[in-house]
Amino acid sequence: MATTLPPLAMHRLVRTAIALLWLIIPLGVVVWHNSTTPFGGSLVGALSALGNSAWLTLSVTLTTSALVLLAALAGARGRHLNATWASFIAVPHVAFAIGLLWLVSPSGWLVRLVDGLLPMWQGPIQSSALSGKSTFTLMVVLVLKELPFLLLMAQANVQQMPIQPWQQQAQALGYSHRRFWWLIVVPALLKRIRLPLYIIAIYTVSVVDIPLLVGPNAPALLAHEVYQLNWQFTNNTQGLVSWGSLFLVVIAFVSVLLLRGLEWVLQRWLGYLALTGKRACAAKSSVKRATTPWFWALLAMSIFISLLLQSGQQSWFYPSLWPQGWQWSRWLTEWPYIAPLLYNTWILAALSATLAWLSAIALLEVQAQSQQHTLNGGWLTMLMIPQLVLVLSWQQTIGPDNGFIGLLWSHTVFCFPYAYLTLHGAYHAYPRRWLWQARSLGYGPWAAWFKVLVPMLKRPLALAWAMAFSISVAQYLPTQWLAPVTHPTLTTEAVSIASGGDWRLGSVYALAQWASVWSVFMLVLWGTRARN
């Protein structure tokens, strides 16, 4: 790509520019803000007030991440990203939680079904682990929502591994397919999905909207607690907010360390099993075909149907299996108010996704040219710090509604690492000899890149853009705290409507949000499908 400038200088320039834009300046603001803000209250006081929340957060994070990891390792065998998954990843978190609860809560649809079938049984379930608010409900929602992301990451990595030759060797040595997977592929995979796993863990540490809806509150998770404390006026709460933010960062760090420890233990254990374990007799047929992930398809479908019915019902009380009255006109009356929000959401998402995507491509190209193929975690720094801490500092420094640029910047800061992460595997697995061959046939560096690399990588490239787009659509805190007046989006509206608990209107917004992301994923998948 770079011919005019000496390559090294060019590389350095690209890296520095990207680092300044999406890492150093945003982080600098945070550091500057926090070093100039007095730190009120004592550590002991903060620990006694927030200690329980902190422990709860750490245990929920570790349990959730470990479950997601194991499920992803077990589930990542031989499937490819298809429409079902993309649809699932596109579900807004809050909409997912609402839809899931509608199915399984103590007065939910499944209970109503039982109630309808067993007339002697009276009323909704009094208490259940999956009640409207509990640690267990929260973990179920988080695991189900996060798993597809890690599965996606795991599969992208598996596709770059030389699975076929490994498998032939393993088969020759008498390993069953299952043993081959766990003893040979998984140890290699564990290392490669380390960073996505950490991202999930840190997301769990800092997520606010889902715990507000379904999480426990006596005590609440720490991020939830800090979010609410931030709006209190008593003198000692500001000190608590500062300490709480610090604890969030510490918990994020500790979780990552412990997950690293878990990986180490798993590696040791699998290694031990591989050395001492028995071998089965000849394994059966090898490569698994791409199958429809029925579980996910069914889950996405049920959640979609439940949101759709909710959005059109007029009243629907326990124990009715079907809405008692309809009001589809809600869609029509809301449309004039949704349309400008759709426009805001799309413009912001398209711009920030494009900026993030271009930066990610430039960075990956520079890295590929200088032969650095390992994923550099430093670029994911912004995902490694609880979002609440970052946005709070930005807001207090630049103030709310200081223009579109600040908002766009904040979104891009979060989109960029996801674009980089999503594209990294495919980009580095690309055999660059194609580029050299093109150059030797007389193409210039740009022409070779555009005419040879882009067509071959069009699907991963497009998916990375779609991923960045979906991340921008989902942003609540940056939008609500940096530009609530000038740039409300579907997500900020959806959250404020959800605060009133009217799921009929809430579902309209959730579906509009879902449709935004879903249509982009579908367009990408359709536009880049393999043509035979």
Add this chain to the structure above:
Amino acid sequence: MKYVFLLLTAISIMGFPTNSSAQGKPTPVYFYAWGGNPAVNDYIRWAAKELRPQGIQLQHVKVADIAEVVKQLVDGQSNADLIWINGENFHALKEADRLMSILTELNIKDRLNDQLSWQNDFGEAVADLEVPWGVGQFYLLTCATCFAADHISAAELLEYAAEHPGRIAYPKPPEFHGTTFLKSLLLSLSEQDEAFRKPVDAVDAEKLTAPLWAYLDELQPLLWQGGENYPSSAAQQLNWFANKQLDVAPSFNPNEVKTLVNQGRVPPDTKRVTLGSAAISNSHYLAVPNSSGHPQAAKQVVKFFLSEAAQRKKADLSGWGDPTVLDITLPDMPAMLPVAAEFHVSWQAYLEQQWQQRYPR
């Protein structure tokens, strides 16, 4: 020469309209208000439509909790032109001197219903800084067969909870419905209210609240989930009540027993019951921050909201159904509940902190 000068001045004044005028671009008014109630949102949409001809573009900035904006205003970081507040939020803004004096200027005092005692917002003098907009009365929505009377004492509630464990809940303080639930219990248990209208420091709060904590120790294990978790908001509790997971849901709008049925949010046989002999009553207010970029237009909006037409529309039971603050009679409105005075604002933080030290582990 003098006339030419005057003429030029007149032309320049006419030619450069300085603020909100019907010509040209409408003046925006950023109205920060809770966005969780579709009926309220629809009402504000209606108001925005009505205000368009006056050259005002009323923009409802929906927030999940108005405290977000109050905090920003106190920190000097907000572009709000108009806010919807009361109680603690008003107190914080008044203390930080962030509100504009508007009440006298708007000249609406003599049209307000003085029986609502709107002059004090949680025991704190309104002092010209905010204008009453509507009325809140705290009571419980309940099922037709749950309670026979239209009011229940704290003791009767405990009795009910013992017979029906897990069917009673209240939102977790500092959510204001939850805190008001505690206040109602306190009134019912102590059978006097004089002391609670004074600042918490001026009375023996520990002694006054002792019966409440003793009572809650008994009630707590009988609550929903044995008091291990709480509804986060009145809205959440309302949904569980509507689907028969709970027997009560708190409300601060005396007409909501009708409007929620009309909206299909709760079953048609829902009725209201006050906790204690009377309902803790307060007003909710509109205020214009000092930092507003469009104060004239904001005041015009307040004036509109206090007009008879706007107040009638607000009280309409097919919509929001919020009682009027004006001295007018509206037909077909459910009767107001017997009034218990709101506590002094300092009790809010005291009760919340005391509660927090005792209950969630």
